[in-house]
Every structure is written in structure tokens, then in C-alpha cells.
Amino acid sequence: MGFASFNSGSCCCSLGWKSSSFVGGFSSNNGVLVGPTNNRISSSRVNVVRASASSSSSEPLLVRAAKRLPVNRPPAWMMRQAGRYMAIYRKLAEKHPSFRERSETTDLIVEISLQPWEAFRPDGVIIFSDILTPLPAFGVPFDIEEVRGPVIQTPIRSEEGLKTLHPINLDQLNFVGESLNILKREVDGKAAILGFVGAPWTIATYIVEGGTTRTYTNIKSMCHTAPHVLRALLSHLTEAIAEYVVFQVKSGADCVQIFDSWGGQLPPNMWELWSKPYINEIVSIVKKKCPEIPLTLYINGNGGLLEKMKDTGVDVIGLDWTVDMADGRRRLGNDISIQGNVDPAYLFSPLPALEDEIHRVVKCAGPRGHILNLGHGVLVGTPEEAVARFFDVARSFNFDSVEEKSKVVV
Numbered sequence: 001m002g003f004a005s006f007n008s009g010s011c012c013c014s015l016g017w018k019s020s021s022f023v024g025g026f027s028s029n030n031g032v033l034v035g036p037t038n039n040r041i042s043s044s045r046v047n048v049v050r051a052s053a054s055s056s057s058s059e060p061l062l063v064r065a066a067k068r069l070p071v072n073r074p075p076a077w078m079m080r081q082a083g084r085y086m087a088i089y090r091k092l093a094e095k096h097p098s099f100r101e102r103s104e105t106t107d108l109i110v111e112i113s114l115q116p117w118e119a120f121r122p123d124g125v126i127i128f129s130d131i132l133t134p135l136p137a138f139g140v141p142f143d144i145e146e147v148r149g150p151v152i153q154t155p156i157r158s159e160e161g162l163k164t165l166h167p168i169n170l171d172q173l174n175f176v177g178e179s180l181n182i183l184k185r186e187v188d189g190k191a192a193i194l195g196f197v198g199a200p201w202t203i204a205t206y207i208v209e210g211g212t213t214r215t216y217t218n219i220k221s222m223c224h225t226a227p228h229v230l231r232a233l234l235s236h237l238t239e240a241i242a243e244y245v246v247f248q249v250k251s252g253a254d255c256v257q258i259f260d261s262w263g264g265q266l267p268p269n270m271w272e273l274w275s276k277p278y279i280n281e282i283v284s285i286v287k288k289k290c291p292e293i294p295l296t297l298y299i300n301g302n303g304g305l306l307e308k309m310k311d312t313g314v315d316v317i318g319l320d321w322t323v324d325m326a327d328g329r330r331r332l333g334n335d336i337s338i339q340g341n342v343d344p345a346y347l348f349s350p351l352p353a354l355e356d357e358i359h360r361v362v363k364c365a366g367p368r369g370h371i372l373n374l375g376h377g378v379l380v381g382t383p384e385e386a387v388a389r390f391f392d393v394a395r396s397f398n399f400d401s402v403e404e405k406s407k408v409v410v
Contacts, residue, residue: 321375
């Protein structure tokens, strides 16, 4: 299915036999933007905000928080939410040892995605997949080896290598679309269905390096030795990833997160040259076709990039745990939502310490436009009891109560 085959309007359309409708009309400017120096708004603005909140009252809590609409508590989910920390997942993985099988088989994707939902009732249910999943659909085959992880046998480092690329064939990703659609029906509006993609720079690091790397020397060298090849690769990835995002939205995703996992490996000025423009383009394409769908951007080691990340036009910025939440909110302002950022290691701490940290993070983030999450993914070996407590604490907040208001920064 080519990119041009999608309707150029919003994504309020059906897709096959398990389609769901979406609430349209979202603008990233919705919500009351009240900062430290701006605590008054006009009555007409209040009416606009109230109308928006009313029309979105049926949307999942996480979606409302992403759009900066009023919520009575912070919605919560975790990156790497479905995975090896859960005993039920490890048992399933013994039966199906191939990660590619688990992440590319509809029944297994749905089962694994729902494991944390059934155990903990998070506010977001993220599809079990991988940022490399769409690569074969546009001409980049890969394997996943037990020790080495993802392996691309023929890295692309020259014009000749670019010849293997072709427009994304979404028919090869039907298992993603079907899984999102089933998850949408199974969760039935009680949580947001989350899709995700890798940012062009991050995907390019795997394609150029041939897999995972600690140094990024090949791709960083290409910025200077073969910039035209790297730009062509990034441009191709941008088009494919934008189309993949729209496909996920049409299949049932309520929000989509863009992982520029290795963007933080670039100096800020290089990130502006080699990553940001391509993320900007993805956001622009998606917003034209699906204006109501919130987009989140997450980068490992993003402390030096926060303001630049905001300029991409996404709706939510994910903070890793190396950024203080209060400082992140101050730097980003109150006109954008934020996500995070409890250190995953806190889930190995005594439960009272975990609870205190969750309260601190929520207080620093404020009651408007915050999605509670970890600063990175759930670590292998994390006690399931701690994961359960994380979500229990999130549900214990009540921003509508006078007592709670006195605890949370407004």
C-alpha cells in the first residue's frame, strides 16, 4: 500500500474489518497555557478549553493528558512494559524462542501486549514490536542473534547500497495493523493504544553500522565523508516511517511515540543537522493526515536537547531520568506535555522510596500535561510487585481534591 493511497484528510476513516473511529478536531494548542508569568486567560479562551475538554471526555486519560486537557490524575504506562521482567512473558518466550516470531505473529503480539494490561491495568497499552520491524518492508532485511542482537548483513554506506531501498510495502506489516486493531477492541477505550516507530537517525545507525554499536563511528564519519548518501538514506527512512505512523493510527493507535534512541549520541548541533529536520518532516506529514493524534518524542540522554526537541512540533516530550523533572518543566514550559521520568532502578528500591519518588516527579511535573512513566524502559529482573505499586500510586492521585492541589505545582 503506497503513501499516496491514504486519504489526505484526518484519520477518521475505516480500515478493513476491525476498524475503529477516532475523535477528530485536535489542535496542539488546546488547553489552558498557564505559566509562572501568565496566570490569567480571557473568558473566551476558557470557553474554548471547556468545549475541548467536553468533546474529548470520552477519550482515554492518557490521550487527554497528551493534549493538555484537564485530568484528575496522571495517566501512567512504562516503556518496555511487556517483556522479560514478567514471569508470564518468559514462559511464553520458552515456547516461542524467536523474537522475530513473537513480534511478527499477530496472536503472539496481542497476547504479549495484553499481559501487563491484564496484570496492572496501565493507562497505555503499547504494541509489542520493535523499531526495526518495518525494515524488510522497504528493502533492509535483518536478523536477531542471541548474543549480538540485531544484525544487518549488508550495511548501507554507499550509493550502491541505496539501490536496495524501495517504498514501504505495508502489506508486509499486516501483523502490526491487525494487532493494533484487535488491541483497540480488547481494551475497549479503558486505556490508550500506543504505537511507536524509530526516528530516521536511530534507524539509520543500525542500517549503517550493521547492528548495535557503542561508538557510532561509521555513521558519524558518513556525516563528513558521504553526506549525500546519508541524506538520501535519512530521506527515504523519513518517508517510510511517516507512512508507517499513519498506518498505525489508521489501524487503531491512539498515540504514537517516536524513539530517537541514539539521537543523544550526537552533539546538539549535529542533532539539529542530522536528526531534527527528518523528525520535523515526519511530524508535519502525520499532522496533516492525522491532526488529532498526539505524537511523543523520546531520546536517550536528552538533557542537552530539550528545547530543540520541542521545536519538532510533537505534542509530548519524554524525559529520561538524567533530567530533573522540575528543570525539564521549566525549560519546556507549560504549553507542551511531558512524559516520565522515574529512574527504572527505583523499582528495585524499597516500595516507600519508590512511592516518594513518584510523588516527587508528579509534583514537579504539575497536574496538566503529564504522563507518568519511567525515564527509560523496565529493567530485566524488576519485581512485578514494584510495577504493580507504580500503577497503584498513579491511580491514588486526585488533582480535583483540595488536599492534592496543595501538593502539586499548578
